[in-house]
Amino acid sequence: MLTSRRKFLKTAALSGASLVIGFNGVRLLHGAKTSAPFKPNAWIRIDADGIVTLTIGKSEMGQGVRTSLAMLLAEELEADWTHIKLVQASPWPGSDLGTGGSDSIRSSWKPLRQAGAAARQMLATAAAAQWKVDRSSCTASHGAIIHSPSGRSLNYGELVGDAAKLPVPQDPPLKDKRNFKIIGQRTSRIDGHDIVTGKARYGIDVKIPGMLHASLERPPWDGAKVKRMQEDAARAVRGVRSVIKLSRGIAVVADSTWSAIKGRTALAAEWNDPPKDTFDSETHARRLETASRETGFITRSEKAPAGTGDITKTIEATYHYPFYAHAPVETMNCVADVREDHCTLWVPTQAPERLQNRVGELLGIPADKVEVNITLIGGGFGRRLGFDYAVEAAEISRAAKAPVQLLWSRADDMKHGHFQAASVHYLSAGFDAQGQPVAWKHTKAGSFHNISPLDPKEAHDAAWYQDWSWGAYDVPYAFPEIQTAYVTVDLPVKHGPWRAVFAPSSVFAREAFFDEVAQARGADPLAFRLEMLKGADVIKVGSTVDRRRLRRVLEVVRDKSGWGAPIAKGHGRGVACNAYFGHTYIAYVVDVAVDPGNNVRVEQVVAAVDCGLVVNPIGVGVARMHDTPTIEVHIVPSDGPEPFGMGEPPVPPIVPAIVNAVFAATGKRVRSLPIRPEHFRG
Amino acid sequence: MEKTEVTINGAKNVVQVDDDTPLLWILRDTLGLTGTKFGCGVGVCGACMVLANGQAVRSCQIPCSAAAGRNFTTIEGLSPNGSHPCQRAWLEEEVAQCGFCQPGMIMTACALLRENPNPTDELIDKVMSDSVCRCGTYPRMRRAIRRAAEQMRSPKQC
Ligand code: FES
Numbered sequence: 159m160l161t162s163r164r165k166f167l168k169t170a171a172l173s174g175a176s177l178v179i180g181f182n183g184v185r186l187l188h189g190a191k192t193s194a195p196f197k198p199n200a201w202i203r204i205d206a207d208g209i210v211t212l213t214i215g216k217s218e219m220g221q222g223v224r225t226s227l228a229m230l231l232a233e234e235l236e237a238d239w240t241h242i243k244l245v246q247a248s249p250w251p252g253s254d255l256g257t258g259g260s261d262s263i264r265s266s267w268k269p270l271r272q273a274g275a276a277a278r279q280m281l282a283t284a285a286a287a288q289w290k291v292d293r294s295s296c297t298a299s300h301g302a303i304i305h306s307p308s309g310r311s312l313n314y315g316e317l318v319g320d321a322a323k324l325p326v327p328q329d330p331p332l333k334d335k336r337n338f339k340i341i342g343q344r345t346s347r348i349d350g351h352d353i354v355t356g357k358a359r360y361g362i363d364v365k366i367p368g369m370l371h372a373s374l375e376r377p378p379w380d381g382a383k384v385k386r387m388q389e390d391a392a393r394a395v396r397g398v399r400s401v402i403k404l405s406r407g408i409a410v411v412a413d414s415t416w417s418a419i420k421g422r423t424a425l426a427a428e429w430n431d432p433p434k435d436t437f438d439s440e441t442h443a444r445r446l447e448t449a450s451r452e453t454g455f456i457t458r459s460e461k462a463p464a465g466t467g468d469i470t471k472t473i474e475a476t477y478h479y480p481f482y483a484h485a486p487v488e489t490m491n492c493v494a495d496v497r498e499d500h501c502t503l504w505v506p507t508q509a510p511e512r513l514q515n516r517v518g519e520l521l522g523i524p525a526d527k528v529e530v531n532i533t534l535i536g537g538g539f540g541r542r543l544g545f546d547y548a549v550e551a552a553e554i555s556r557a558a559k560a561p562v563q564l565l566w567s568r569a570d571d572m573k574h575g576h577f578q579a580a581s582v583h584y585l586s587a588g589f590d591a592q593g594q595p596v597a598w599k600h601t602k603a604g605s606f607h608n609i610s611p612l613d614p615k616e617a618h619d620a621a622w623y624q625d626w627s628w629g630a631y632d633v634p635y636a637f638p639e640i641q642t643a644y645v646t647v648d649l650p651v652k653h654g655p656w657r658a659v660f661a662p663s664s665v666f667a668r669e670a671f672f673d674e675v676a677q678a679r680g681a682d683p684l685a686f687r688l689e690m691l692k693g694a695d696v697i698k699v700g701s702t703v704d705r706r707r708l709r710r711v712l713e714v715v716r717d718k719s720g721w722g723a724p725i726a727k728g729h730g731r732g733v734a735c736n737a738y739f740g741h742t743y744i745a746y747v748v749d750v751a752v753d754p755g756n757n758v759r760v761e762q763v764v765a766a767v768d769c770g771l772v773v774n775p776i777g778v779g780v781a782r783m784h785d786t787p788t789i790e791v792h793i794v795p796s797d798g799p800e801p802f803g804m805g806e807p808p809v810p811p812i813v814p815a816i817v818n819a820v821f822a823a824t825g826k827r828v829r830s831l832p833i834r835p836e837h838f839r840g
Numbered sequence: 841m842e843k844t845e846v847t848i849n850g851a852k853n854v855v856q857v858d859d860d861t862p863l864l865w866i867l868r869d870t871l872g873l874t875g876t877k878f879g880c881g882v883g884v885c886g887a888c889m890v891l892a893n894g895q896a897v898r899s900c901q902i903p904c905s906a907a908a909g910r911n912f913t914t915i916e917g918l919s920p921n922g923s924h925p926c927q928r929a930w931l932e933e934e935v936a937q938c939g940f941c942q943p944g945m946i947m948t949a950c951a952l953l954r955e956n957p958n959p960t961d962e963l964i965d966k967v968m969s970d971s972v973c974r975c976g977t978y979p980r981m982r983r984a985i986r987r988a989a990e991q992m993r994s995p996k997q998c
């Protein structure tokens with residue numbers, strides 16, 4: 159996910175009276191004149207009816223990426239917004255359509271605009287040739303080329319035939335930011351109407367002819383054996399076609415979803431007793447805590463410069479981060495149609511290529527014989543980077559010799575999720591004789607994903623370990639001495655990426671402990687953050703952190719939240735901030751009320767966000783809690799060069815802002831999550 | 841497996857399914873009305889909400905035997921072309937993120953406004969808190985419900 163994805167402009171191709179431009183290479187090539195296969199990562203097609211179709215590979219799961227990408231294109235193409243249509247791409251060998259790490263906007267920003275600009279230029283050239291005028295006297299607007307001196311105009315649809323015959327400009331000039339008409343404006347979701355009328359099709363809504371329905375009883379732990387089950391009873395349920403034993407459980411296949419569910423209940427599978435030393439989260443938490451005292455892999459080490467005061471006082475704290483489930487409202491599902499030598503899948507996924515490879519392996523067919531249709535996604539949060547459910551569906555379809563829809567129950571989702579791994583963070587800070595903090599140490603003990611594992615060839619080097627301690631090693635504060643480290647602890651339960659990947663736990667510990675440092679210093683936590691963001695404006699620690707942007711979002715929340723104003727008894731105000739991956743800067747000030755029973759209610763959240771250029775302000779939101787407070791988001795005008803997504807960055811700093819507010823209200827620290835009365839420490 | 845008549849969006853349908861088949865699966869599997877979503881099947885998420893004679897009910901909790909003879913409205917039948925004030929307000933307030941929970945949420949809101957054309961924020965929170973939006977669109981939903989309420993109260997809108 160962190161490898162830079164090369165996305166370049168590439169091929170153009172012709173098809174009938176359409177103009178088609180694709181991009182994934184540094185060049186734009188004329189389709190007819192090149193032997194290179196036409197395999198762009200995304201492409202645009204303008205048809206004779208003026209409809210602009212954008213085919214994109216990014217999965218939509220609520221972040222509004224489809225709308226934002228369409229906006230980028232429409233901007234450069236000067237297209238009529240109402241004529242833009244979106245199609246989801248299917249993967250092919252060598253494509254790279256995965257959605258994760260909030261990089262959709264960042265990775266598509268330039269190529270998409272370039273493709274739009276190239277098309278606009280070709281259309282203008284075609285119009286100029288028809289009118290026998292100079293191209294520079296033609297302008298593009300709202301899906302048409304206009305020649306103002308003569309008052310003539312032609313719609314794009316009327317020009318595509320001629321334009322398609324032209325060479326594709328290699329380096330079309332892009333619009334100046336100042337002339338943007340669409341980018342940066344609030345634009346309605348392109349699929350909003352479908353959503354409110356129930357027409358939006360998610361994975362679970364796929365229906366294909368002859369499709370059967372399956373429910374899968376999975377072993378409760380690896381290696382579990384069935385002790386007893388009522389196969390005959392399951393078969394006796396009306397509509398049940400078959401009960402199939404597979405490598406990953408026992409599938410009940412039926413004519414309808416309900417028959418499959420009933421059949422599985424009737425199966426009443428009992429499993430053998432679990433081995434004695436099975437996993438439990440308390441023991442695991444203790445192991446993590448012990449491990450957090452080890453040296454581990456040092457991810458950042460800065461020695462105090464000469465002249466730094468000696469450490470005369472040290473404070474330390476241990477922060478616990480729990481397991482988290484993804485629990486999207488749409489449970490895991492997949493329709494698989496396995497045939498002799500090929501397979502078609504309809505699946506809500508964030509990882510189509512890896513899924514394709516894995517299903518190809520399972521079926522013993524080349525990956526390009528696995529066709530993946532990406533559906534709308536009813537919540538991803540990282541869960542759909544795993545593809546266990548698609549592999550299961552393929553195995554069931556092969557055995558059932560029919561297209562099958564596999565649907566997970568909510569209980570399946572909770573039992574067989576890919577949790578975010580728990581972690582323990584051991585932090586300490588050293589102060590000199592004047593009480594100034596001079597040293598910061600943060601050791602994270604956690605576990606690498608064991609689902610959808612990364613390529614084993616990937617080096618376990620510093621950069622790799624840094625990824626796993628994101629939010630810890632890139633501590634933005636100017637302590638003269640800094641040491642961050644990562645300790646790996648084995649974890650047998652399935653765990654994988656969760657929204658905002660590895661950052662939430664580290665940012666929680668870092669920002670909460672920073673408050674303890676401010677308290678020890680006797681300083682205001684917000685002012686002290688600003689003070690400790692002094693020194694070099696930009697620091698490079700794996701990712702680049704621009705302290706000016708972080709200071710600015712802190713200043714905005716300070717000014718907008720009434721920071722420092724008196725607050726009622728039982729109420730408290732807390733702050734936290736983060737530079738997400740060096741791209742998106744966020745600060746929160748949170749007001750909480752804590753009742754005598756230590757129940758916390760979040761009353762107000764003031765957020766300041768600087769995510770570079772904002773493509774579609776509607777995509778920016780921080781809502782996360784069931785007891786929803788008032789939420790106020792200030793988008794800070796940015797001189798950041800490129801836009802960055804807003805799917806993940808809001809997550810990490812919200813929790814520490816809340817626990818810091820709890821401290822302000824009660825004088826008690828919450829060093830373990832979730833925030834519950836029993837986790838309050840005096 | 842008796843034949844049962846259920847009325848959905850004004851149309852009578854005769855279905856032949858087991859008596860215990862939840863209305864949710866009749867809608868989705870038998871009638872192809874997939875706008876009503878499955879989220880839990882046990883009555884806790886609200887993704888399957890439909891209207892029964894104008895009241896919000898969880899279709900996963902209504903067996904076929906109990907559905908017979910009643911009038912149900914699903915998201916598909918709420919209005920021609922998405923013109924119900926709730927749907928419009930939902931679009932205007934840009935409520936949806938992934939959108940999966942939204943049909944259920946809209947149906948819940950419609951029933952609320954039908955009973956209570958001018959609900960307090962407390963009532964909105966209370967009623968909507970029975971359903972789950974994992975994307976956390978609650979603040980926007982709250983705004984959309986207020987907006988829809990206003991539109992429904994102003995006579996020229998309806
Ligand atoms: S599916 Fe009916 S309440 Fe969740």
Ligand code: FES
Pocket residue numbers: 220487536537936937938939940941942972973974975976977
């Ligand atoms: S919008 Fe995604 S669950 Fe509500």
